[in-house]
Amino acid sequence: MVGILALGAYVPRLRLQRAAVARSVSWFNPALAALGKGERALCAWDEDTITMAVEAARDCMAGGDRAAIGKVLLASTTFPYADRQNAGVVKEALTLDDDTGTLDVTGSQRAGTSALIVALDAAGNAPVLCVASENAIAKPASEAEFVNGDAAAAVLVGTGDTLADFLGSHSVSIDFVDHFRASDRRYAVAWESRWVRDEGYAKIMPAAIGAALAKFGIDPAAVDHFVMPSPVRGIAQAMARAAGIAPPAVCDPLQDVIGDAGCAQPLLLLADTIEKARPGEIILVVSFGQGCDILAFRATERVTQARQALGVQGWLKRRAVEDNYVKYLYWTGEITLDGGLRSELDLKMPLSLLYRERKTLLGLVGGRCRETGTVQFPKTRISVAQNARMVDTQDDYPLAELPARVVTFTADHLAASDAPPACYGMVEFDGGGRFVADFADVDAEGMAVGAPVRMMFRLKRKDERGFKHYFWKAVPDYRPAA
Structure with a gap:
């Protein structure tokens, strides 16, 4: 049966203090002071969607066999490249075989779950690595500047000894525009939150969740973990209540410690939930964006073995406070500084x-001489071994791990x-x-x-x-x- 073989995550080390942002911009818009609580994950200047995706994938595959992976799917709405396959860079960094398929998935806040559905459908022949990563830039003094967060998550799916079996998926496509970014614009635009809540979530989600549960043959009361991220607070609780799912099943959206990582958030919360799940429990994953995706999983007896990599909680412990708003603006390209x-x-x-x-x-692949065992970087035709300058005796030797x-x-x-x-x-x-x-x-x-x-x-x-x-x-x- 197809299911989840492994999960991983990556949360940047730096945590921008929302209070520091509020102190800097609330003079312009006093209403923003109410958002100055908690913190959000922040990419350092040398991190982006691709680097986070690589780290999440490494966390997912820690100690696993990479050679078996048949495809890599990367979902994001903030790809560094519009015309270069971003998933291909991730594949190279992971030193996967050249016959590994790669695909970028984008265009919606539910791109992460849509990619996961594609991965599950394609995982019958070989394991598929599905990664979602997001590094959204917000306009200064906007609500999104407080709400956004940078993070990535990875899910390896396939057959065999699964942590959770895949019970099915259900998707609804409706061009309800709550959030968009034009291809020639830097910033995304979000519509008024009350309208999104009342006309979008409230009218689309309950019926879709009900249809999905009926399709899966699952009673709403049997759902043990309800994973539904949303930048609008309280939405997950309201949707669970409307669908008949018990309030304790609603998972922590991690907004106060990470923020909202866009299309990566559902997979991030799924990775966090699997670490806490017990055998037999049902997990329902829901995402919203021009419709919705709904996926159901049942934890297996192996779910307790999911706690072997850092995971979401491990990365959260690797935390460093950042309260310099000017540094944040510089790193995100909102201001320039004279570098000399x-x-x-x-x-x-x-x-x-x-x-x-x-x-x-x-890939950080060096060379190891098969005659002397000498390791070197970079790999060259002539070995650096002293008194044994062997020629053409070096094999590829990955160093990154x-x-x-x-x-x-x-x-x-x-x-x-x-x-x-x-x-x-x-x-x-x-x-x-x-x-x-x-x-x-x-x-x-x-x-x-x-x-x-x-x-x-x-x-x-x-x-x-x-x-x-x-x-x-x-x-x-x-x-x-x-």
Whole structure:
């Protein structure tokens, strides 16, 4: 039976304090002061939809067999590229085989659940990885600036030893425009919330949920977990009540600690719910956006084994407060700052080089000499082993998942950086292999020589053409010891 094999999530480390935003903009619109409670997840300058998707996928597949994956679906309404397959970049970063199918899914706030339905329908032959990621930019002093949150979630679906079996899906398509963003505009537009609530949710959702439950043969009272995110507070409780679902079944939308991550939010809440579910419990996932998607799952005996990666709660614990509103505006491109002469250098990525070295640059694949066992990065025809300069003896050797430690560390206050100081140094991997890496997510006290780090997929720079240069950076290792 097709179902969920594994789940993962990613929530950025930084949490923008809504009170800091309110202090900065409520002079312009005093009503915004009421939104200044809690915090929202915030991408650092070198994070975006693709980097978050990679981390969510890694969390999902921790310790699993990547070679079996047949397809990768990536859902978002905030893709970095309009004409380059974003899912293809994720596939390269995960070092999946070249015969892995990839697909971008977009165009609606329910793109995440729509992609998951497609993945479940296609998972009979080989497992399908479905990822949803969102990094929406809001207009300053707007309600969305407070409500939005950056996050990603991943669901691996297929047959075999599932954590939850798929019971069915039901979709309704209605061009009810509660939220839209034109292709030539930077900001999304949301319509008046009371009208959306009364004419949209209240008139579309109860009938759709009722039809779905009848289709699945599930009594509303039997639903143990009701997953329904919405940027309008109280909607999930109202829809559950209208559908006859018990109030305790309504899941925490995580708005006060993450915010609303658009089409990624349903999968994010599903990942969080699976971590808490017990065998036999029924999970109903609902999303809204020009209609709605409804999916039903039943947790299996293996659901207790879902708690092996970081998951939503693990990422939430990796938290750093950010209360600098100007930094947020700079990182989101709402304002520009003078970076000095050193920031004027524009390094363009030769696309021919990127293609030839895509495993090296996007997958962090080095080389290991089959004669001497020497590991090196980058991989070259001639081994770096001392007194054994073997030729053409190196096999591909992925480094991204290997533990590493700091050999040297420098905090450079003169180099151009979007988050000064620029931090970099030498790292060494367990089993051998060294290279000079940029460091990210480093606190003011810096890094200590010998400290454990892990590699994360991040943005290195963006050139004047709008092309993003992705690579791997070292971050303090926050994972619990095995």
